Amino acid sequence: MSNTLSYSSITKKIWMSLFGLFLMTFLVVHLSINLLLLFDPSRELFNIAAHFMGTNPLIQIFQWVLFAGFGFHIILGVILQIQNWMARPKGYKVKGTSEDSVFSKYMIYTGMIIFVFLIIHLGNFFVLKMQGDVPEFHQPGAGEMEDMGLLVVNLFRNTGYVIFYVIMLLLMGFHLDHAFQSAFQSLGLTHNKYTPFIKGLGHFYSIVITAGYIIIPLIIYFR
Amino acid sequence: MDLKLKIWRQQGPDAQGKFVEYLVQNISSDASFLEMMDILNEELVAKGEEPVAFDHDCREGICGMCSLYINGRPHGPDTAITTCQLHMRKFKDGETVVIEPWRAKPFPVIKDLMVDRSAFDEIIQAGGYVSVNTGGVPDANAIPIKKENADLAMDAAACIGCGACVAACKNASAMLFVSAKVSQFALLPQGRVEANNRVENMVAKMDVLGFGNCTNTYACEAVCPKEISITNIARMNREFFVAKIS
Missing domain, CATH: 3.10.20.30 (Beta-grasp domain)
Structure with missing residues (x-):
């Protein structure tokens, strides 16, 4: 039965969880760098961090691991969802009223919206950087580097973009809220003592991450 | 009325x-x-x-x-x-x-409100049993079993296979049913002998029959007439993972 390894529903769910947890750790690293913009309005700290992330050889390799993580998580999510739709070709007249997690019902939709946001986000920063269209950062003693912080600050002064960004991040928060405890369930990591803690930690994580990302454009906009 | x-x-x-x-x-x-x-x-x-x-x-x-x-x-x-x-x-x-x-x-x-649930029978036939060789009847108390495990196995065995879990699940997933049937054996020493093959074969059959995947919405647990816990699904995921890597 070893050939079922690649195809079974549980295998797909286990990989989905592992990639999801990996992406959650990335969100923490990304947020910690973004927060430097609040602690240092001169943007020097943020630019140093962005320069390090953009030039360190290890990070450059890891960047492709991250892209692969996103790719596999998205592809698996789409495959699982298509199978789920196929499993019930004819739906019910009366919508289900069983008690269940609200956010869990919309994971594919919040996931698709996050994917669109990811494309726009990469276009706003990553592509510009790859094309060398980012202005230089001039600060005495800081060395030569790109002013990535200026790109961020300029975008976060645009009312439309800030509203769009906040809505996108809220939807990502909904996605994360279900995802955290769901990953542990899919990996079979449940326990009478620890599962309530994991569920609590999942809510805490999703709220802190979402609030952390949202507060940055709001402060920059109103600063 | x-x-x-x-x-x-x-x-x-x-x-x-x-x-x-x-x-x-x-x-x-x-x-x-x-x-x-x-x-x-x-x-x-x-x-x-x-x-x-x-x-x-x-x-x-x-x-x-x-x-x-x-x-x-x-x-x-x-x-x-x-x-x-x-x-x-x-x-x-x-x-x-x-x-x-x-x-x-x-x-x-x-016809009308009747559905064919023999898919559940096929899943059971794929491994939801303990093979017993004929011979002398063993002493019921010869194998000590932890009370906690005996209770959990009994709770899992309470599943009557009605299919409400599949009906309630937005993905028409049979994970709660299959996990209950896997768990009732996996928790007992008599069931451990065939545990790896059992979980692999039953999950493979579940997939082939076209049931959906588990999204951990837990609607199944909410409607189960026998209140089968979703911790059985986590146990089956563990069992499956161990079976695959061993």
């Missing part, structure tokens, strides 16, 4: 079904839901119409035969019961009650 029923009628597996409205009057609030259906059917027979086909057997909540998706919930608006244990006092006088069959690709409609 008087009720307006909207019932799914379908002549056969390949027929085009539709909802048909019926009025039932003077139903006692102490009647069970299936008794109400019996009254409706008697009226239909008296009028020369075909009665509504629905599954039922023991009417004591233990056989797993009754089904019915009532007003958006398998086994109707109550918790930890089967449809045969549902009483009409759970409904309001004059209420409209929509009755549908379980909806899932592996559960095709046979």
Whole structure:
């Protein structure tokens, strides 16, 4: 039965969880760098961090691991969802009223919206950087580097973009809220003592991450 | 009490079904839901119409035969019961009650509200058993079993295979059923011998039959008449992972 390894529903769910947890750790690293913009309005700290992330050889390799993580998580999510739709070709007249997690019902939709946001986000920063269209950062003693912080600050002064960004991040928060405890369930990591803690930690994580990302454009906009 | 029923009628597996409205009057609030259906059917027979086909057997909540998706919930608006244990006092006088069959690709409609649940039998045949060689009867107390595990195995074994979990799941996933059947053996030493093959074969069969994937919404646990816990699904995931890497 070893050939079922690649195809079974549980295998797909286990990989989905592992990639999801990996992406959650990335969100923490990304947020910690973004927060430097609040602690240092001169943007020097943020630019140093962005320069390090953009030039360190290890990070450059890891960047492709991250892209692969996103790719596999998205592809698996789409495959699982298509199978789920196929499993019930004819739906019910009366919508289900069983008690269940609200956010869990919309994971594919919040996931698709996050994917669109990811494309726009990469276009706003990553592509510009790859094309060398980012202005230089001039600060005495800081060395030569790109002013990535200026790109961020300029975008976060645009009312439309800030509203769009906040809505996108809220939807990502909904996605994360279900995802955290769901990953542990899919990996079979449940326990009478620890599962309530994991569920609590999942809510805490999703709220802190979402609030952390949202507060940055709001402060920059109103600063 | 008087009720307006909207019932799914379908002549056969390949027929085009539709909802048909019926009025039932003077139903006692102490009647069970299936008794109400019996009254409706008697009226239909008296009028020369075909009665509504629905599954039922023991009417004591233990056989797993009754089904019915009532007003958006398998086994109707109550918790930890089967449809045969549902009483009409759970409904309001004059209420409209929509009755549908379980909806899932592996559960095709046979007629009206009856669905073919033999997909569950196929999953059991794939590994939901302990192979026993004939010979002397072993002493019941020869193998010590932790009380905690015995209780968990017994809880899992309470699954009656009604299919409410599949019916409630937005993905028509059978994970709660399969995990209960895997767990009841995985927790006991007698079941450990074939544990790896069992979980692999039962999950493979579940996938082949076309059940959906688990999204951890836990709607299955909420509607299960035997309150099978979703911790069984986590146990099955663990069992499956260990079986695959070993």
